[in-house]
Amino acid sequence: MGDIAGKVDKAYEDKTIAEIADAPVDALQGVSEGDAQKLKDAFNIKTVRDLGTNKYFLWAQSIAKLAE
Structure with missing residues (x-):
């Protein structure tokens, strides 16, 4: 998961991991x-x-x- 910025909305790309962890779920790309x-x-x-x-x-x- 090296590219965290690619997995969150643009507004969260410059946030720390701790800030992203505490962000609303819709901070993740694809979650409305x-x-x-x-x-x-x-x-x-x-x-x-x-x-x-x-x-x-x-x-x-x-x-x-x-199961894999």
């Missing part, structure tokens, strides 16, 4: 405000950090890796 609202409603995910540490997403990622 509507998508972010759905994540908040379903899983109480408000930030990039919340998304990256959500137990259900981590479980799914582990299962997918094991």
Whole structure:
């Protein structure tokens, strides 16, 4: 993930990793405000950090890796 700037919206390209982690989920490229609202409603995910540490997403990622 060397090119973090390529994975976040333009407004976040010059932010630190800590600032991006604490940014709203829609700071990620391809995640709309509507998508972010759905994540908040379903899983109480408000930030990039919340998304990256959500137990259900981590479980799914582990299962997918094991299935490879």
